[in-house]
Amino acid sequence: MLNRYPLWKYIILVVVIFVGLLYALPNIYGEDPAIQISGSRGNDVTVNTQKQVQMLLSEKEIETKSIVFENNSILIRVANNDTQLKAKELIAEELGDKYVVALNLASATPAWLSSIGAEPMKLGLDLRGGVHFLMEVDMSTALEKLLDQAINTLKSDFNSSKINYSLLNKNSDQQIIISFDNNDARNAAISKINQLVDYDIVSQGDKKLIVAISDNKLQQARTDAVAQNTTILRNRVNQLGVAEPIVQRQGADRIIVELPGIQDTALAKQILGATATLEFRQVNNSKSYNLNDIVSGKVKVPYGSEIKYAQDGRPVLLYKNVVLTGDHITDSSFRLNEYGQPEVSISLDSDGGKKMLAFTQKNRYEPMATLFVEYKDSGKVDKDGKPVLEKQEEVINVATIQGIFSDRFQVTGINSVDEAKQLSLLLRAGALIAPIQIIEELTVGPSMGEENITKGLESCVWGLLISVAFMLIVYRLFGVFASIALVANLILIVGIMSLLPGATLSMPGIAGIVLTVGMAVDANVLINERIKEELRNGRGIQHAISEGYAGAWSSIFDANITTLITAVILYAVGTGSIKGFAITLGIGILTSMFTSIVGTRALANLIYGGRRVNKLSI
Incomplete structure (x- = not known):
């Protein structure tokens, strides 16, 4: 029989609308x-x-x-x-x-809604308020690290090739100066360096070489520093529980970070600026030095060593050469040991595991220190007005190497469980490749977000009212069907946006919803006009309804699929707010096709289907 739906179709339609309403409800509570x-x-x-x-x-x-x-x-x-x-x-x-x-x-949100996973939509910075940072990567520190690594690599290569040198150090021009005992050793070093693509020989003299890192390597290091810092910041913010952050690169050495919902810039700076990492250093415990005399200044600090302090102020004499840095840490977790003391378990990558294995094999029963390194804003600015970062270091543990280990070990000597948790979290999220400086910060207050939400809601309501008025005036009862479908469409959009874990609503997203409200009635206009055309051609009312929906389907599908493809492309190539617009537009297209075709057809079938009708209200 024409224009009749089986009961199960009505049940599915009601269930879909009800579930959409259920998951849209939390947005009312705010x-x-x-x-x-x-x-x-x-x-x-x-x-x-x-x-x-x-x-x-x-x-x-x-x-x-x-x-x-x-x-x-x-x-x-x-x-x-x-x-x-x-x-x-x-x-x-x-x-x-x-x-x-x-x-x-x-x-x-009430507990009964939270218990079924119903949460409000995640709002962007412009709607919820929060903090916006423009951050700049400190390239000088990144290149300083690269230079230190280059010196260690050259030393290792020269030693393995038995090339004798008397001095291998850096100068103030970020170059490496190498002195040799004779020119034969210098020539052998030149041959070795020429095999390494990352270095350029700047000049050579009698028993002397000046080497610089190649331009390609420097450019790659700059690119990698920004890319890795961007990834690490994103991981860190995610693990610290900030909802829907935006972390993206801007230009050569800058990163944009937006944290919706956070109104305290000090907290955000603590989260983002925590460049915490660990350095594992060998302790210089030579009996020929008196540590008290070194600290008091009576005796100079031995060459290749430096004084660092523990949290209780106790001095520790460490070798400058770093055994291993936090860059090699792949995972960390905290726990309480058998004595109830907090400790952090650390896992290293393969390269870090090899370095630690080699070091512990050579230095068994020697003390090794764990140095906690953190860069913090000093409160000062340089001549360009940029914040000056201050390096703070603290020895958190000195332990004797009792056995040989490689990629898994524990760090002890931590004061509390919370400190162990925080250290573990920051290490797991990754140490920043280079320190970052906040060069611009902006706090968007909740009141501004509320104003944006109010304006967005007003635009949605006006769009909805105008569409409903038009459909009621022109299409009468079928206009009522279209208006009900329009409201159901909005409910489904909000419900789906609340369910999607990666969806964030911003002002462009609201624009996508308003656009969808206007477009959603297009399908019903096509269907209703096709029904009227069939009636003018002398068709019976039941056949006109059936042919109206069947005949308009291809046009509706073509029109919506092209818009959906556009939304997919916008999401694929866009960033930030463009993605938000694309998501709401795409969801709106799919839900509007469902409500405009399936929903209104169900209402038409319920009122007119399977009965003799003399006149159609359209």
Whole structure:
């Protein structure tokens, strides 16, 4: 029989709309302004900290929705942004710099929705507020590292080829100076260097060579430093739980980072600027030196060594030569050992494992130190106005090498479990290839995001109302069908956007939704006009409805598939907000085809199907 749907089709249609509505619901509840308190390095957040904060807020008569202590941090929900700012200032002043007090936004979704995985759409920086950074990679430090690696490589190559040299060091022009005992050794070195594509001989003299790293190698190092830092920053931000960050390269040596939902630039700087890594150094424990005399300045620091300090201020004499750096770390995890003390287990790549194996074989029963290295903003700027980064180093562990090991070992001597967690996290996310400088920062407040959301919603509502009015005036009852389908289409778009883990809604995404609202009625216009045409040609009402939907299908498919291809191309080649526009447009096309064709056909069949009809309201 014409224009009849079996029951299972109606059930599927209702289930799809209901599921879409269920997962779209969390967007109604929004987010609460919140303050998040976490410990900085070496300081833990405890239940006592929570009680201290509760007493402070109670004394200052600041109302809170909830104060929750979980995952070693405290989350305080408040009613509005003014209360949030006031509470943050009070708490930061009370706790001091031992804790990180950050503005945040916490989801207000009810527990019953969260239990089925229903969460609100992830909003971009322009809608949710957050921080934007333009960061510049410190190439001078990257090239300094490259030069040190080149010196070590040349030393190793010369030793393996039995080429004797008296001096191999760098000068102020970022070049390598090599002195030899005789010209035969110099000539042998020239032959060896010529075989290495990464080096150029700048000049040669009597028993002397000046070597520079080749231009191709320098350019490759610059490119790699930015690319690897971009990847590492992205991994670090993801692992630290910042929702939907944007981390992308800009130009030769700059990186853009956007962190939606974070309102505290100090917290963001702590996350991004933590260039933490480890260096494993051999301890100079020669009995011919008195460490106290060296520290007091009575005796010079031995050549090739330097003084570093532990957290308790104890000096340690280390060789400058680095046994291994954090660049070779592939994985790290924290745990408590059999004595209940925190430690970090470290895994190395194959190259790092070989270096550690060779070192431990030669230096068994000798002390080795683990040096924690971190670059921090010094608060000063150079002549160009760029922040000056300060290198901070701390010996966290000195241990005697008891056995031979290679790619797996443990670092002990860490003060607390939280410190072990933080160190493990930063090492697992990767050490930055070169320090980064924040040359531009911008905070987008929640109020600006709310204004954008309001304007976006208004544009959607106006688009929806105009489309509904047009369809009702022109197509009467079939216009009602189209209007119901239009509302269902919006519900499905929001539901799918909330479900997709990688989808972020921004202003261009809202533009994609508004565009979809306008385009969604196109299919129904084609269907309704085709039905009217069949009626004018003398067809019966049931045949006109059937032919209207069947005849318009090919035109609807062609029109939508070309737009969908455009959306796919935009997503493939676009970045950031362009991708957001492409995602909402693509989802909108697919959902509008479903609601406009299947949805309106179901309503038409329900009202007119399988019965004698004398007149069609169209």
